[in-house]
Amino acid sequence: MSEPIVIHVAAEPTFGGLYQECSRCGYVLQDYTGSHPMVPEDDAGMGIPFWSVGRPVAVQGTATWVMPDGAELAPGEIECRATS
Numbered sequence: 001m002s003e004p005i006v007i008h009v010a011a012e013p014t015f016g017g018l019y020q021e022c023s024r025c026g027y028v029l030q031d032y033t034g035s036h037p038m039v040p041e042d043d044a045g046m047g048i049p050f051w052s053v054g055r056p057v058a059v060q061g062t063a064t065w066v067m068p069d070g071a072e073l074a075p076g077e078i079e080c081r082a083t084s
């Protein structure tokens with residue numbers, strides 16, 4: 001069994017792009033300030049790269065990538081749940 005693919009939503013980055021969470025559940029998508037270093041695949045060359053705000057971001061284990069807007073959930077993909 002492979003790990004499930006969880007779809008998060010990129011929130012506004014903070015600390016100048018060093019830190020970025022999921023706007024829905026608070027999952028840390030990027031943290032160059034501490035213990036969760038991850039490098040987005042897009043938005044390179046714009047200073048510190050971060051996930052495009054509002055874009056769906058898929059996470060599977062330690063892998064992360066941007067989903068196409070409006071993409072249907074594929075088998076094995078789940079959306080994260082709001083914590084509030």
Ligand SMILES: [Zn+2]
Nearest residue numbers: 008022025080
């Ligand atoms: Zn999330």
